[in-house]
Amino acid sequence: MFSKKICDSLASGSMIRAMFEQGNKLKAQFGADNVFDFALGNPDPEPDQEIIDDIRALAGEPGIHKYMSNAGFTDVREKIADHMSAESGRAFTAEDIVMVVGAAAGLSVTFHSLLDPGDEVITLAPYFMEYNSYVGNQGGVVRPVPTLRGSFRPDVPAIRAAITARTKAIILNSPNNPSGAVYPEEDLVALSEALDDAEAEFGHPVYVVSDEPYAKIIYDGVKVPSVARIFRNSITVNSFSKSLALPGERIGFVAVCPDMADKDLLDAALVYSNRTLGFVNAPAIFQKVVVNHLDRAVGLDAYRERRDMLYDILTGAGFECTKPQGAFYLFPKSPIPDDKEFAAIALRHRTIVVAGSGFSYPGYFRLSYCVSRDTIKGSEKAFREIMKEIGQ
Ligand SMILES: Cc1ncc(COP(=O)(O)O)c(C=O)c1O
Numbered sequence: 596m597f598s599k600k601i602c603d604s605l606a607s608g609s610m611i612r613a614m615f616e617q618g619n620k621l622k623a624q625f626g627a628d629n630v631f632d633f634a635l636g637n638p639d640p641e642p643d644q645e646i647i648d649d650i651r652a653l654a655g656e657p658g659i660h661k662y663m664s665n666a667g668f669t670d671v672r673e674k675i676a677d678h679m680s681a682e683s684g685r686a687f688t689a690e691d692i693v694m695v696v697g698a699a700a701g702l703s704v705t706f707h708s709l710l711d712p713g714d715e716v717i718t719l720a721p722y723f724m725e726y727n728s729y730v731g732n733q734g735g736v737v738r739p740v741p742t743l744r745g746s747f748r749p750d751v752p753a754i755r756a757a758i759t760a761r762t763k764a765i766i767l768n769s770p771n772n773p774s775g776a777v778y779p780e781e782d783l784v785a786l787s788e789a790l791d792d793a794e795a796e797f798g799h800p801v802y803v804v805s806d807e808p809y810a811k812i813i814y815d816g817v818k819v820p821s822v823a824r825i826f827r828n829s830i831t832v833n834s835f836s837k838s839l840a841l842p843g844e845r846i847g848f849v850a851v852c853p854d855m856a857d858k859d860l861l862d863a864a865l866v867y868s869n870r871t872l873g874f875v876n877a878p879a880i881f882q883k884v885v886v887n888h889l890d891r892a893v894g895l896d897a898y899r900e901r902r903d904m905l906y907d908i909l910t911g912a913g914f915e916c917t918k919p920q921g922a923f924y925l926f927p928k929s930p931i932p933d934d935k936e937f938a939a940i941a942l943r944h945r946t947i948v949v950a951g952s953g954f955s956y957p958g959y960f961r962l963s964y965c966v967s968r969d970t971i972k973g974s975e976k977a978f979r980e981i982m983k984e985i986g987q
Pocket residue numbers: 636696697698699700723768771772806808833834835836842846847
């Protein structure tokens with residue numbers, strides 16, 4: 596028969612995907628305009644015209660479609676290294692950069708390079724549940740530590756308590772999916788002290804894997820602190836799925852902090868993993884496209900406007916919600932303790948949300964505002980009726 600592990604995983608399913616399917620059914624029944632689907636974080640703006648122009652021009656460049664070094668084009672990696680150096684104040688070189696097939700592949704390549712079976716990886720809940728697969732595929736075990744209620748800031752004493760001799764890494768994701776929280780510098784500094792103490796106690800580092808696809812999707816002048824600056828033992832995983840609205844093109848990079856001990860070995864391990872996991876190299880045209888747009892954030896003003904609209908609608912209807920400073924999600928508190936029951940009630944009002952349990956953080960729910968203004972406006976009545984049904 597087929598793989599038992601995969602068949603079991605298929606049976607347990609993804610909550611986001613399940614809501615996506617429910618949404619499609621409702622749309623077929625009631626018409627797309629009468630369904631308020633906040634389930635999927637799929638960037639809806641088109642890439643800027645300059646990006647499209649670059650794609651067209653590069654497609655005709657002689658030699659661009661050939662095999663290359665598994666790490667990616669050297670000139671591209673040099674530019675990304677310069678960018679990482681400017682942001683972090685550390686001296687990245689092209690050797691420290693591996694171009695990858697989006698952040699998802701970047702995380703798989705990273706954990707393939709880091710983990711032995713039984714190694715533990717701390718995640719800060721709420722978190723993107725695909726981490727369970729990227730870590731589990733390598734025989735690693737995820738150890739979720741909840742962030743603080745409401746602010747979704749890291750709970751550093753709880754992280755300290757969760758570190759064991761088997762802890763190999765901790766994943767940071769700021770701006771965060773699903774909470775939209777941007778972790779403040781002071782929390783990261785406190786965390787770096789905790790990781791230094793753990794290294795002294797257990798005799799090996801706890802690596803910080805910083806998953807940063809939303810780093811450019813930020814509002815209200817907030818600054819995202821550079822993880823590579825604060826943590827010597829850091830691996831930055833980035834992608835252009837969100838910032839350039841190119842999720843279907845699968846392009847990103849992994850950057851190893853140049854001041855990490857044995858960093859040459861990790862650089863080589865990442866390139867080896869990229870090849871042997873079957874990615875071989877990142878898409879050629881898109882490597883060359885993205886380096887021209889490293890600071891761009893496509894659709895940021897529209898996201899901000901929709902965040903504000905949806906936030907006002909929700910709080911106006913009586914929901915408790917922290918206004919996020921990044922990403923394109925809101926993560927309000929469920930007005931009833933059972934967040935899955937809440938998602939089911941919302942569905943009866945043709946409103947699709949994802950229960951916080953789907954992010955290892957029960958009692959909350961996620962809304963993605965990668966949707967039209969009309970969908971957001973139309974949802975106001977539904978949210979008020981949901982609250983009425985619940986008796987709030
Ligand atoms: C937190 C987080 N990490 C990683 C990814 C994967 O991104 P990519 O499209 O670059 O693989 C996503 C996608 O939604 C995400 O939300």
